Amino acid sequence: MALLEVKDLTIRFGGLVAVDDLSFTMEEGQITSLIGPNGAGKTTVINLLTGFYTPNEGKVILDGEDITGFSTDQVVSKGLSRTFQNIRLFSNMSVEDNILIGMQHRIEYGSFLSLFPNPKKNEWERKAREEATAILERVDLSDYRYEKSTSLPYGKQRKLEIGRALVAKPKILLLDEPAAGMNPVEKKELSLFIRSLLNDVRGILLIEHDMKLVMDISDKIVVLNHGAKICEGVPEEVQNNPEVIEAYLGRKGVHHDVTGE
Amino acid sequence: MKKYLNSKNIIFLVIIVFMALAPLVTDPYQLRVLISCELNMIFAMSLNLLMGIGGTVSFGHAAFYGIGAYTTACLWYHLGWNYSTNFLFVILITGLAGLLLALPMSRITGRYVTVITLSFAEIVNLIIKNWDKVTLGQMGIVGIPNIDLFGFRFHSKTQFFYFTLIFVILTYILMNWLVDSKLGRNLQAMRDDSIAAEAMGIRLFPNKVIVFTISAIIAGIAGSLYAHLMTYVEPSTFNANLSFSCISIVVVGGLGNFAGTLIGSLFLTILPEYLRRFDFLFKYRMIAYGLVLVIVMWLNHSIPGLKLKQAFQALFGKILHRNRTEEEV
Amino acid sequence: MLLQILVNGISLGSIYALTAIGYSLIYSILQLINMSNAAVFLTSAVIFYALYTSLTGSSVLLTFILTLMAAGAIGYVIEVIAIRPIREKGDSNTYALISSIGVKTILEQICQGTFGSEIKQFPTLLDGKYIDLFGARTSAIQIIIILTTLFILGFMSWFTQNNRVGRGLRALSQNLNACHLMGMPVNTLIGVSFAVGSMLAAVSGVAYCMYLKSISISVGSAIGNKAFAATVLGGIGELKGAVVGGYILAIAESFVSGYYSMAASNFISFGILILVLIIRPTGIFGKKEQKKV
Numbered sequence: 001m002a003l004l005e006v007k008d009l010t011i012r013f014g015g016l017v018a019v020d021d022l023s024f025t026m027e028e029g030q031i032t033s034l035i036g037p038n039g040a041g042k043t044t045v046i047n048l049l050t051g052f053y054t055p056n057e058g059k060v061i062l063d064g065e066d067i068t069g070f071s072t073d074q075v076v077s078k079g080l081s082r083t084f085q086n087i088r089l090f091s092n093m094s095v096e097d098n099i100l101i102g103m104q105h106r107i108e109y110g111s112f113l114s115l116f117p118n119p120k121k122n123e124w125e126r127k128a129r130e131e132a133t134a135i136l137e138r139v140d141l142s143d144y145r146y147e148k149s150t151s152l153p154y155g156k157q158r159k160l161e162i163g164r165a166l167v168a169k170p171k172i173l174l175l176d177e178p179a180a181g182m183n184p185v186e187k188k189e190l191s192l193f194i195r196s197l198l199n200d201v202r203g204i205l206l207i208e209h210d211m212k213l214v215m216d217i218s219d220k221i222v223v224l225n226h227g228a229k230i231c232e233g234v235p236e237e238v239q240n241n242p243e244v245i246e247a248y249l250g251r252k253g254v255h256h257d258v259t260g261e
Numbered sequence: 262m263k264k265y266l267n268s269k270n271i272i273f274l275v276i277i278v279f280m281a282l283a284p285l286v287t288d289p290y291q292l293r294v295l296i297s298c299e300l301n302m303i304f305a306m307s308l309n310l311l312m313g314i315g316g317t318v319s320f321g322h323a324a325f326y327g328i329g330a331y332t333t334a335c336l337w338y339h340l341g342w343n344y345s346t347n348f349l350f351v352i353l354i355t356g357l358a359g360l361l362l363a364l365p366m367s368r369i370t371g372r373y374v375t376v377i378t379l380s381f382a383e384i385v386n387l388i389i390k391n392w393d394k395v396t397l398g399q400m401g402i403v404g405i406p407n408i409d410l411f412g413f414r415f416h417s418k419t420q421f422f423y424f425t426l427i428f429v430i431l432t433y434i435l436m437n438w439l440v441d442s443k444l445g446r447n448l449q450a451m452r453d454d455s456i457a458a459e460a461m462g463i464r465l466f467p468n469k470v471i472v473f474t475i476s477a478i479i480a481g482i483a484g485s486l487y488a489h490l491m492t493y494v495e496p497s498t499f500n501a502n503l504s505f506s507c508i509s510i511v512v513v514g515g516l517g518n519f520a521g522t523l524i525g526s527l528f529l530t531i532l533p534e535y536l537r538r539f540d541f542l543f544k545y546r547m548i549a550y551g552l553v554l555v556i557v558m559w560l561n562h563s564i565p566g567l568k569l570k571q572a573f574q575a576l577f578g579k580i581l582h583r584n585r586t587e588e589e590v
Numbered sequence: 591m592l593l594q595i596l597v598n599g600i601s602l603g604s605i606y607a608l609t610a611i612g613y614s615l616i617y618s619i620l621q622l623i624n625m626s627n628a629a630v631f632l633t634s635a636v637i638f639y640a641l642y643t644s645l646t647g648s649s650v651l652l653t654f655i656l657t658l659m660a661a662g663a664i665g666y667v668i669e670v671i672a673i674r675p676i677r678e679k680g681d682s683n684t685y686a687l688i689s690s691i692g693v694k695t696i697l698e699q700i701c702q703g704t705f706g707s708e709i710k711q712f713p714t715l716l717d718g719k720y721i722d723l724f725g726a727r728t729s730a731i732q733i734i735i736i737l738t739t740l741f742i743l744g745f746m747s748w749f750t751q752n753n754r755v756g757r758g759l760r761a762l763s764q765n766l767n768a769c770h771l772m773g774m775p776v777n778t779l780i781g782v783s784f785a786v787g788s789m790l791a792a793v794s795g796v797a798y799c800m801y802l803k804s805i806s807i808s809v810g811s812a813i814g815n816k817a818f819a820a821t822v823l824g825g826i827g828e829l830k831g832a833v834v835g836g837y838i839l840a841i842a843e844s845f846v847s848g849y850y851s852m853a854a855s856n857f858i859s860f861g862i863l864i865l866v867l868i869i870r871p872t873g874i875f876g877k878k879e880q881k882k883v
Contacts, residue, residue, distance in 0.1 A: 073462040090454055124443075373867060373871055387860070547695070547699045555672050
């Protein structure tokens with residue numbers, strides 16, 4: 001059984017069909033990438049999966065459970081966690097607090113018990129901080145624990161965002177253009193890091209512009225154009241698919257732009 | 262224990278110790294000013310919870326203060342109840358009012374929050390003014406007795422002062438517990454980036470409702486104490502200017518900084534009283550509230566977490582800095 | 591009766607509309623609710639009163655022109671002192687909003703300090719002259735107010751459509767940053783729009799007091815809040831919305847006070863406002879905001 005199954009997903013904004021009858025699957029322990037030219041509808045797919053938008057048609061099945069039309073908080077607790085294209089950290093909170101927000105849905109005391117000290121709250125706070133310590137270690141940010149999140153350098157902010165998503169203990173991690181704004185050295189480091197994340201989660205859905213990165217680390221690639229899937233397969237298949245080349249270049253021919261060399 | 266020894270808590274302790282000793286040296290008039298200070302502290306802390314932590318600027322917070330004041334006044338006037346029972350109703354009614362104001366918040370964002378909170382306060386004020394049977398309308402309710410707790414009637418302002426001081430302390434501690442908890446963190450996350458907060462699985466609406474309700478209850482308690490301090494209530498007290506003064510106090514002390522709010526309350530309550538002494542300033546003393554807003558916004562507003570210290574730094578540090586760069590050029 | 595109510599409503603609506611345009615104009619450019627607008631309304635009326643009684647003798651026109659100039663200057667200065675420093679640091683509009691509340695408090699307190707808190711008689715025009723409009727007793731000042739407003743509205747729409755400054759203002763409301771990059775004098779234009787907003791508030795402030803034939807310190811906040819409600823009702827940031835909202839509120843109010851009671855008429859404007867915000871939060875002409883993820 002596939003870890004995530006997307007079936008005939010469609011959403012329309014007014015007259016515009018932003019995602020058109022999209023189907024694909026994600027397998028356990030793999031990195032699946034969603035690529036496509038600007039405006040192909042990639043981020044819209046993430047917004048559909050995470051409950052920011054409700055699809056007009058179609059289904060999203062996560063680990064055998066239908067989560068179509070679930071609200072964002074339900075989706076998070078079912079095991080989908082995301083990062084954002086343009087980093088969205090909680091700018092006036094510390095690095096640690098950002099991490100703690102990531103795990104808030106697993107902290108089992110409610111608003112009333114928040115108001116005064118009590119055993120349940122104390123116990124959970126202790127546990128939460130322990131987990132935060134572990135995650136900060138994992139994303140290599142232990143030294144920055146009490147710093148303001150926006151005071152971190154760019155690359156570390158990315159990692160913090162990933163840490164914040166990881167601490168939610170998701171089944172699937174959705175990374176929306178994690179390499180945006182990075183130089184080649186940083187990208188190299190990032191691709192190793194993303195690969196290593198498969199130890200923490202059961203699957204990764206990657207949306208990325210950088211072809212080299214995508215071709216390097218993906219197990220499977222889904223190509224979108226104008227909201228519809230034009231190709232799906234392992235990197236080699238996708239690279240040689242004429243339709244993909246056309247979508248990227250507008251005409252047949254030049255090959256190396258797609259391969260990223 | 263060490264984690265409680267930060268600069269804010271030390272400021273808090275110093276203020277409380279000074280306040281607690283103050284009645285030994287003050288005359289009745291000064292004591293009255295200090296009680297106003299305490300009420301402003303509670304009131305402004307409740308607004309700071311909403312503004313600094315919740316990220317919602319309420320322009321009608323006076324409504325809750327007014328509802329609190331009128332609840333206890335009306336219960337005393339019509340039913341003859343004492344403060345111990347009234348207190349429960351103050352909590353209940355102001356809590357409901359907060360809930361009511363929070364309901365439209367599910368549909369609106371940004372600019373409409375300003376609109377809704379302003380209109381809410383305006384409507385509450387109109388109701389108080391016109392519901393003659395209950396609130397006695399424009400005349401107001403007079404002769405409200407000093408606080409009566411389970412048959413023990415306070416007979417001096419000094420007792421009232423210490424009773425209110427307990428509320429200041431409790432409010433401050435509650436705020437600190439709240440901020441350092443799941444609820445407090447979620448609220449701050451919503452304040453910083455509501456979309457990211459949603460993506461992390463925070464349900465915005467229930468959190469908004471809770472913070473509005475808590476804030477309203479605390480403001481209402483301050484209002485109920487006000488009614489017993491002044492011994493009368495009238496509608497014009499609880500107008501938009503009261504809400505704006507409260508915003509001034511919060512802004513001076515720093516958004517999200519509760520110790521700062523205490524300093525802000527002392528500063529902005531005592532300064533106008535002090536200015537009364539000067540004939541030429543007497544008529545203009547309330548300008549302080551406005552000036553402070555413009556100046557603080559002008560100097561430093563890289564908040565939330567604007568601190569008084571930073572404001573001073575901005576004041577003196579900035580000027581030095583500017584000179585230096587001019588020399589370099 | 592019906593016609594009489596309508597005439598009263600339209601004259602009051604004119605006053606709301608003029609003030610409401612001030613709110614909308616600034617909002618359309620800066621997305622800032624400029625709370626000082628109501629205080630400028632009051633300040634202008636006080637300035638008019640002070641000039642009329644002490645300096646200019648009995649020339650209403652001269653006093654009026656001087657008041658307009660003063661209001662324009664006040665608007666420009668407010669922008670320079672209280673809004674610009676915050677704007678240029680690129681901070682959230684909430685801080686500019688708080689700063690504008692500061693300005694409002696300062697202006698109101700100055701007015702209260704100099705003017706006092708009693709109600710005083712305000713000069714008016716053509717006192718006691720009435721025209722019978724199909725049975726509706728229409729005072730001369732009502733006609734003057736309505737005609738002046740129509741003239742100003744016409745002028746404003748011509749101004750924003752066809753004039754160089756007007757085009758600049760429209761461009762600003764589309765994209766402030768782009769205007770900056772294009773080398774437009776953004777600061778001057780924003781200053782001018784504050785001046786224009788303040789002058790409109792001045793016209794309505796003076797007109798309202800002439801209509802009442804009296805002035806007191808509370809006129810500013812009373813009309814300011816209603817005008818603000820009108821702005822939101824019409825869709826904040828939309829100039830035509832401000833006008834339509836102003837007239838709707840005022841006519842509804844005069845109907846309720848005509849057929850029911852004065853007290854209820856105060857409720858009606860905020861009742862309508864809350865209702866609109868629940869049913870259609872963007873107001874009548876407002877555009878819907880798309881949630882951006």
